[in-house]
Amino acid sequence: MSSPAKTVRVTVDNRVIEAPEGATLLQVMLDAGLDIPHYCYHPKLSIDGSCRLCQVKIDGMPKLQISCNTQVRDGMVVHVADPEVESTRRGVLEMLLLNHPLDCPICDKAGECWLQNFAMRFGRGTARTIEPRRKQGKRMDIGERILLDQERCILCRRCVRFCREISKTGELAVFNIGDHSQLDIYDRRLDNDYSMCVADVCPVGALETKDFHHQIRVWFLEETASVCPSCSNGCNIMVSAARDRVWRLVPRRNDEVNDTWMCDAGRLNYRFIADPDRLRAPLVVRDGALAATDWPDALGAAATAIAEFVKRNGAKALGAIVSPHLTNEENFRFGELLRTLGAGRVAMAVRRGAHDDFLIKAEKAANARGVRELGLVAGPDDGLEELLRACEAGEIKALYLCGDDLIDAVAPERLAAIVCRLELLIVQDLRMRPEFARAAIVIPTTTFAEKEGTFTNHAGRVQRITPALATPPGWMSDGEVFTALLNLVGARNDRFDLAGVWAAIARDGGRLATLRLADIGPHGAVLEPAPGA
Amino acid sequence: MAIEQTWDERAVRAIVDGLKDEPGALMPILRRIQDDLGWVPPASVALIAKALNLSRAEVHGVVSFYHDFRHAPPGRNVVRVCRAESCQAMGANALVDHISKHLRVELGATSADGAVTLEAVYCLGNCARSPAIVINGRILGCVTPARFDEAVTECWVDR
Amino acid sequence: MAVQVVKVRRPAQSFSSANPWLAILSGLWVSTRHFLHNLGLFMRGRQDFAIHFPEQRLVQPPALRGMPVLVQMEDGKERCVACGLCEWACPTTCITIYPAETTDEVERYPKIFDIDMARCMFCGLCEEACPEEAIVMSRQIEIASYSRAGSLWHKQDLLVPVAQLKTRTDYLRRNYDR
Numbered sequence: 001m002s003s004p005a006k007t008v009r010v011t012v013d014n015r016v017i018e019a020p021e022g023a024t025l026l027q028v029m030l031d032a033g034l035d036i037p038h039y040c041y042h043p044k045l046s047i048d049g050s051c052r053l054c055q056v057k058i059d060g061m062p063k064l065q066i067s068c069n070t071q072v073r074d075g076m077v078v079h080v081a082d083p084e085v086e087s088t089r090r091g092v093l094e095m096l097l098l099n100h101p102l103d104c105p106i107c108d109k110a111g112e113c114w115l116q117n118f119a120m121r122f123g124r125g126t127a128r129t130i131e132p133r134r135k136q137g138k139r140m141d142i143g144e145r146i147l148l149d150q151e152r153c154i155l156c157r158r159c160v161r162f163c164r165e166i167s168k169t170g171e172l173a174v175f176n177i178g179d180h181s182q183l184d185i186y187d188r189r190l191d192n193d194y195s196m197c198v199a200d201v202c203p204v205g206a207l208e209t210k211d212f213h214h215q216i217r218v219w220f221l222e223e224t225a226s227v228c229p230s231c232s233n234g235c236n237i238m239v240s241a242a243r244d245r246v247w248r249l250v251p252r253r254n255d256e257v258n259d260t261w262m263c264d265a266g267r268l269n270y271r272f273i274a275d276p277d278r279l280r281a282p283l284v285v286r287d288g289a290l291a292a293t294d295w296p297d298a299l300g301a302a303a304t305a306i307a308e309f310v311k312r313n314g315a316k317a318l319g320a321i322v323s324p325h326l327t328n329e330e331n332f333r334f335g336e337l338l339r340t341l342g343a344g345r346v347a348m349a350v351r352r353g354a355h356d357d358f359l360i361k362a363e364k365a366a367n368a369r370g371v372r373e374l375g376l377v378a379g380p381d382d383g384l385e386e387l388l389r390a391c392e393a394g395e396i397k398a399l400y401l402c403g404d405d406l407i408d409a410v411a412p413e414r415l416a417a418i419v420c421r422l423e424l425l426i427v428q429d430l431r432m433r434p435e436f437a438r439a440a441i442v443i444p445t446t447t448f449a450e451k452e453g454t455f456t457n458h459a460g461r462v463q464r465i466t467p468a469l470a471t472p473p474g475w476m477s478d479g480e481v482f483t484a485l486l487n488l489v490g491a492r493n494d495r496f497d498l499a500g501v502w503a504a505i506a507r508d509g510g511r512l513a514t515l516r517l518a519d520i521g522p523h524g525a526v527l528e529p530a531p532g533a
Numbered sequence: 534m535a536i537e538q539t540w541d542e543r544a545v546r547a548i549v550d551g552l553k554d555e556p557g558a559l560m561p562i563l564r565r566i567q568d569d570l571g572w573v574p575p576a577s578v579a580l581i582a583k584a585l586n587l588s589r590a591e592v593h594g595v596v597s598f599y600h601d602f603r604h605a606p607p608g609r610n611v612v613r614v615c616r617a618e619s620c621q622a623m624g625a626n627a628l629v630d631h632i633s634k635h636l637r638v639e640l641g642a643t644s645a646d647g648a649v650t651l652e653a654v655y656c657l658g659n660c661a662r663s664p665a666i667v668i669n670g671r672i673l674g675c676v677t678p679a680r681f682d683e684a685v686t687e688c689w690v691d692r
Numbered sequence: 693m694a695v696q697v698v699k700v701r702r703p704a705q706s707f708s709s710a711n712p713w714l715a716i717l718s719g720l721w722v723s724t725r726h727f728l729h730n731l732g733l734f735m736r737g738r739q740d741f742a743i744h745f746p747e748q749r750l751v752q753p754p755a756l757r758g759m760p761v762l763v764q765m766e767d768g769k770e771r772c773v774a775c776g777l778c779e780w781a782c783p784t785t786c787i788t789i790y791p792a793e794t795t796d797e798v799e800r801y802p803k804i805f806d807i808d809m810a811r812c813m814f815c816g817l818c819e820e821a822c823p824e825e826a827i828v829m830s831r832q833i834e835i836a837s838y839s840r841a842g843s844l845w846h847k848q849d850l851l852v853p854v855a856q857l858k859t860r861t862d863y864l865r866r867n868y869d870r
Binding site: 163164169170171172173174175176177184185186187188 | 578587589591594597
Binding site: 214 | 774777800
């Protein structure tokens with residue numbers, strides 16, 4: 001766009017729409033809420049113009065124009081509700097359906113398929129062809145995580161453009177010409193780190209993820225807006241849940257974070273929610289062995305153990321490891337608890353892994369930045385090395401450990417030696433890990449899919465997560481656990497709710513206090529840059 | 534392809550290096566390779582893709598899009614018969630049968646001795662003088678079996 | 693996901709369905725016809741008008757909607773491809789399906805197909821929703837059981853050979869505009 005501020009007026013079916021000059025007509029009409037069918041156009045990919053479905057009538061142009069490849073001009077008069085446009089759409093859809101196998105009953109896309117939707121809304125309803133449909137490859141294993149069904153493909157080339165422009169790997173292409181055209185890979189399998197996005201961009205069921213293949217019909221899924229917990233990029237996602245479990249994670253558009261993409265590793269990282277080894281009840285040492293108990297009992301035992309320990313050794317001998325997987329609110333409450341106790345040292349362990357220059361970040365936790373912004377930890381390694389040395393030196397004799405990232409961040413022998421030296425170990429985690437078998441109290445943690453709160457991503461964007469699954473009756477989330485402990489040791493009477501915690505955050509006056517909960521919209525809100533940064 | 538054909542990698546590399554800086558270099562490169570070698574060796578796809586910073590799938594997509602690009606080396610002579618509407622109406626199919634019998638080669642194949650390749654094309658732009666054929670690059674119109682036999686002796690190459 | 697309602701154009705109403713009083717009259721005529729028929733039999737000396745179930749059984753008309761069953765093809769497999777439309781159409785959510793993949797040409801089959809007959813109200817919407825004619829309302833109406841678990845029917849119990857369901861499938865094709 002040459003002059004960014006210039007606005008033009010376009011008339012679509014007698015309705016005047018204002019749009020920035022140079023904008024794509026199709027996008028302008030879609031933004032105005034008009035129902036324009038289209039396949040090949042994708043806001044985050046280049047224009048292809050191959051599906052011919054978005055054609056509209058424009059005054060002064062001799063033929064119908066594809067609106068995806070038309071820029072708006074001032075005074076443009078567009079007709080959509082027009083017999084010519086409608087008959088063209090019917091024709092295009094009939095052509096796309098000529099060789100479509102119509103195997104919707106066994107197609108995982110059914111229910112969210114653009115071909116189904118547009119054929120129902122704009123198509124002619126019945127087929128006129130009597131010729132046999134073209135046989136092509138079905139269930140083709142073209143990648144580690146992707147299946148291709150050539151019969152269903154409508155050759156919109158969205159996936160081809162995704163592989164060329166976004167993943168920059170170029171595995172997919174359309175081969176041959178005319179009615180022999182088919183989508184395929186050439187000599188390289190579709191195994192890039194973002195390969196499953198091709199199933200998202202595919203408007204039909206031609207590209208499917210193996211992970212979701214024949215799992216559940218999409219119309220049973222309840223979608224909840226959330227944030228990917230797998231790395232510090234904080235990609236916006238939808239959690240698709242049904243029958244008390246999560247079936248898939250799909251990216252949600254946020255132009256500031258992930259556009260419409262997410263990595264395969266993040267997308268596949270939801271099974272831990274339904275891990276059969278997950279702790280279902282708190283464990284407390286009774287008669288020398290960990291035994292399941294109820295929540296009030298476990299929290300009472302934890303409060304007593306901490307109080308007795310502090311009486312014996314002083315609060316300075318108490319250390320804590322904060323989890324980067326917990327929300328800002330939970331960690332804020334944990335910080336309050338640690339301040340009330342007067343804990344000696346607080347650190348954070350973060351699991352690290354592969355990263356790239358697109359979406360995948362090295363820190364494999366959603367809220368490491370949030371913990372730092374809350375001021376709970378400091379130093380280049382978040383105080384971990386100092387805390388470990390203090391444990392080895394015997395200065396720290398009790399540890400309140402949240403999460404299991406320590407297992408990856410510390411060498412196994414060193415960790416075992418440290419755990420052996422501890423007088424008291426309280427673990428709050430998803431599973432019972434053998435490394436922490438010496439724990440006196442083990443409290444189950446709650447996953448991102450079961451609670452609400454906010455995560456702060458690597459760039460300081462605070463984003464909300466919402467619960468997609470219900471927790472069992474009597475279950476206490478991490479925030480409720482911290483609050484209950486705070487009530488026990490600090491003789492307070494707090495409840496854990498977002499509004500209350502945010503009021504406390506505002507009173508606390510930390511970096512997070514520059515935001516209010518209401519500021520955090522569906523796409524999050526950015527923390528103001530730190531003074532001096 | 535079942536048999537991996539030998540191909541002149543040096544020649545292809547020279548063509549690619551000579552043309553790769555042109556805007557939209559893929560088509561000129563492919564056409565030059567086809568002109569010089571008579572075919573586009575499938576193995577050259579990787580070389581072209583690397584030079585043009587395209588993926589191999591994209592290059593193969595273009596090669597497979599144009600039926601003109603051959604995937605195997607042609608015979609010493611190439612006969613192309615138009616089978617588009619106009620020429621079919623003027624007896625192209627009978628002409629194909631005649632040529633096929635006369636040269637002892639199937640349509641779309643190369644004779645066993647490598648002497649001739651018979652190909653179908655769809656419109657040579659010579660509809661006014663249907664049926665049209667091309668023998669070794671020379672276009673002929675209003676071809677009858679007798680005229681074909683005559684022309685073959687004229688245009689034939691046999692190295 | 694927001695559910696989108698697709699409006700389907702209904703076939704034009706016939707004269708009788710557009711005029712409800714005709715339906716009342718035709719209903720009255722059925723009762724009157726039976727009355728006159730039985731009256732005639734009585735006049736000719738018939739004493740007993742009851743059917744002595746279970747020794748005697750009525751031949752049920754094909755329009756009867758009994759227990760929904762799964763169509764079993766000649767090769768012993770179910771015709772169902774686990775598309776889930778019956779599950780979605782079911783007003784009492786008595787159907788539970790878990791799909792899975794096979795190596796057959798039709799790559800999908802129901803790994804689990806359960807119908808809770810205690811909840812089923814025999815409305816036939818599953819049959820109407822089915823795109824494969826794989827679930828049909830049988831003429832089986834004796835489905836009492838001694839326990840709640842007994843009223844949960846699994847796939848193997850629900851399978852009925854296609855030949856035995858011919859009356860109903862013929863009826864469906866005739867009357868359901870297929």
